[in-house]
Amino acid sequence: MNRLTHLDEAGAARMVNVSAKSGTHRSASAEGRIRMKPEALEAIMSGIGIKGEALATARIAGIMAAKRTGELIPLCHPLGLESIKIDFTDEGDAIRVAATAGLTGKTGVEMEAMTAVSVALLTLYDMGKALDRTMVIEGIRLLEKTGGKSGTWRVMD
Amino acid sequence: MNRLTHLDEAGAARMVNVSAKSGTHRSASAEGRIRMKPEALEAIMSGIGIKGEALATARIAGIMAAKRTGELIPLCHPLGLESIKIDFTDEGDAIRVAATAGLTGKTGVEMEAMTAVSVALLTLYDMGKALDRTMVIEGIRLLEKTGGKSGTWRVMD
C-alpha cells in the first residue's frame, strides 16, 4: 500500500515510467541553512569583493548541480531545466539558501530545487571549513511545488 | 585575518595551491539524517527486497557522488579517492546516514564524506517523497578527520 514508487513489485529499483504523463508547467522551491560561527559567517557574508565571490561560487555550484540532478540521483529523470534561481539570506548565526526551479515537462522539479540547495550549502561549507569545522547543515526541505496532477502544495509551518 | 582560503587577497575565488604539501593518509567521517513520517520510513527500511534496493540505491548514489566531489564543489581539488563507505541507521523517526572517506594525498577528504552523506540523503528523499512531502534533511556535519598538518579532529557533542 505505502509502496515506494521507485521500486517495482519485487522491490527492484526502477525509473518510473512517465511516458503517458502530459507536459505541464511545474515549479518547486526548497530551502536549507548552514549554521556557523560568527567569524566564518562574517567572512563569507561581509566585504564587497569577498561577498561577491564566496556567495557567487556557491550560487553557481547550486545552479550547475541542479542541471545535473538526473546524473546524481539514480532514479530521477533527466530534465531540461528551464529556470533555476538561488538566493542567500544572512540570518545572524546561519546562512539560508533558497532555490526555485521550473520547467514544462512530465515530472516535477522538487529534486532539482533540493539538489541546488544541498550543493550550494556544501559549497559554503567548503568555503568556511578552514575557519569553523563545527558548521552544521540543517533544515533542507521542500517549501512549495506547483503543476502536475497533484497541483500546488505548500509546507505548513 | 579570518580570510577564506578559497578567495585570494582581492576576493577572487581560486583553488588553493597544494603542490607543496606532502601526501599523507587522510580520512574523514560525516553524518546527517532525514526525518520522515513512520509510513515512509517503514517503506524504506522494512521488507527484505525493498530495503535492499532502497538503501542500496542511496548508498550507490552517495559513493558515486563522493568520487565526483571535485566536479560538484567548484574549489575542491579532484582526488583519487581510495575508500568510501556509507552506513544507514534506523532511528525511529529518521534515517541516519554516515560516511567515511579516505586517501593518501595532499588534501583532506572532508568534502567527499560530506558530499556522500548529502547525496545519499537526497536519494532517500527522492525515494520517499511520494509518501511524505514534509521530510527534512538535518544535521549534516563532520564527525572526525585524520591526517594532514592539522592531524586528528573530532566533533564534541
Add this chain to the structure above:
Amino acid sequence: MNRLTHLDEAGAARMVNVSAKSGTHRSASAEGRIRMKPEALEAIMSGIGIKGEALATARIAGIMAAKRTGELIPLCHPLGLESIKIDFTDEGDAIRVAATAGLTGKTGVEMEAMTAVSVALLTLYDMGKALDRTMVIEGIRLLEKTGGKSGTWRVMD
C-alpha cells in the same frame, strides 16, 4: 548505397539531424549475459543481503549509464529518457541482463537499452572478478524496438 548514416558524403562523422522528425513514443529492449564459474555466480545471486546489493549495484549502474548514453556514444543524441528498467535472470552458468527503455521523442532508444545492458554487465564483472577472472560477456543484442517511422521490430531466434 549502404552508407553509414552517422557519416556524411565525405565520410566525416556527424550527429544526424532529427529536427524534422516528429516525436512519437518509442521503446527498445536489449539483453546480454555474463558467463561465470558457479562460485562467482552463487556469490552474486544467492544470499539475501548480498544478492540485494550486488544486483542492485549493477542495476543502478545500468540505469545511470542509460541516462548518460548521449555522453558516452559520440553520435547519439542527448535524450530525456522517460523510463528504464533492468532485470536479472539466473541461468545456471550465466546471469542474463535485460533492459527496456522508453521515451516520447524524435529518435529511438536502442542505444540506451544496449548501454544499460552493457554497463550492468560490466558492473557484475567488476563484482565477480576477484572470484573468477575468466568471466565472459556475451550476446549483447537488441530484442525489440517500437515507434518511429520504421515501427515495431523484433529479433527472430
Add this chain to the structure above:
Amino acid sequence: MNRLTHLDEAGAARMVNVSAKSGTHRSASAEGRIRMKPEALEAIMSGIGIKGEALATARIAGIMAAKRTGELIPLCHPLGLESIKIDFTDEGDAIRVAATAGLTGKTGVEMEAMTAVSVALLTLYDMGKALDRTMVIEGIRLLEKTGGKSGTWRVMD
C-alpha cells in the same frame, strides 16, 4: 568464503579500501567483438574516409570511456589512467576490438580495458544499426593483466 570483495560482511556495497596498497605498474588487456552482416561490416571497414572516421569515432569513444570508468562502474576507484590504446581487426564476419590500459597505482586497470572495449563496441553498434539490427556483441573478456600483488595473469584458450 567466496565473498564478493565489493560487499562488506553485511552484504552492503562499498568501495574497497586500497590505502595500504603500494603503487606498482599495472596493465590490463581485454577484447570483444561485434558480429554483423557483410554490408554493415564493409561500410564500417572499407573506404578510406569512411573507415577513418567510423573506426576513429569508436576508438575515441572507447578511450574517453576508459578515462571515466570510475564514474560508470559504481565501486571502481577513480584512476589517473596513464595509457590506453584500442585496436580494431576485421575478422570477416565480425570486428574485433582490443584494448590495453596501464598506470602506476594501487589498483588494477582491468575495468578500464573492459570498459574501453565495451564502449567502442557500442559505438560500432550505433554506427551500423541502420544497416543491420541483428548485430551481436560477443566475447568481452580479460586477456591479460600484469602488476599488483597477484602479478601476471593470462587467459588460456
Add this chain to the structure above:
Amino acid sequence: MNRLTHLDEAGAARMVNVSAKSGTHRSASAEGRIRMKPEALEAIMSGIGIKGEALATARIAGIMAAKRTGELIPLCHPLGLESIKIDFTDEGDAIRVAATAGLTGKTGVEMEAMTAVSVALLTLYDMGKALDRTMVIEGIRLLEKTGGKSGTWRVMD
C-alpha cells in the same frame, strides 16, 4: 538598461527563465581558427591515416562538447541538441573550424556552436603542441543564427 540578462536586478547570476517561450526551430553557426607552423599543420592535415584520426578526434571532441554545453557554461540551459556538424578547412597557415548546431526548442544554440568550435580547436592544439608551442587560437565568433523571437542574424564582414 544595458543589463546582462544572466544577472538579476541585484546582480546575482541566474539561469534565465524560458518557460514561457515557445519552441521554434533554431540553428547557429560559428567559426574559429588555429594558426600554426607549417610542419604542425602538415602533420595534422596531410597523410591519409593521420589526417583521418587527427581531424576525426577533434571533430568528435567538438561534437561531444556541444552536447555538454549546459554542463560547461554555468548559465546555459541544458538542451536536447538535434544536430551538430563540424568542418575543417586548411587555410595554409591555419586550420579553420566551423560548426552548425540545431534544435527545436525555447533557447538558441549559439553557445553549442561556439563550444563545439572552441573544444575542437583545443583538441587540435593538443594534437600539435609537441610540434609547435606557439600556436594561437583566433577569431572564434558567431556567423549566423536563425529562429526564435529575434529571427535570423548574420555576421557582416
Add this chain to the structure above:
Amino acid sequence: MNRLTHLDEAGAARMVNVSAKSGTHRSASAEGRIRMKPEALEAIMSGIGIKGEALATARIAGIMAAKRTGELIPLCHPLGLESIKIDFTDEGDAIRVAATAGLTGKTGVEMEAMTAVSVALLTLYDMGKALDRTMVIEGIRLLEKTGGKSGTWRVMD
C-alpha cells in the same frame, strides 16, 4: 619525422603512455581575450554587484572546466590538478583572461590552462551575447610552461 605524438605509426589516435615518466612539479600559463562593444564590456566589468557575479561566474566556469580537461580533450590524461587560478583584465575594448595551472605529475598542464581560458571566455560570451552578437574570442595561446623533461618555456612577443 614530424609525427603527431597522439597518433601511432598507423595514424590511429592513442593516449600517449606516460607510465615511465617521473612526476615533477609542472605549471602552465595561458591567455586569451574577448573583444566586445563598450556597452557589453561595461555591463560585465563595471558595477559592484554585477561585476562580482559576471566575472565570478566565468572564473568558476574556467576552474571547473580545467578540472575536467581530461574529459573534454580526448587524448589528454586525467590529472589531479593541484592549483588553478584565473584573472581578468579590462583592456578597454576587450577582457583579457589569464590562467595558471599546476600539479606534481607525469604530464604537463598546458591543456588545463588553455581549457580554463577557453571556457572562461565562452562564459563571458554567453553573458554578453544579448548585448553584442559580434564579440570575437581571440589570441588564446600558451604563455609559459615549467617542469618536465623540456623544462621552462616562455612565449616570445
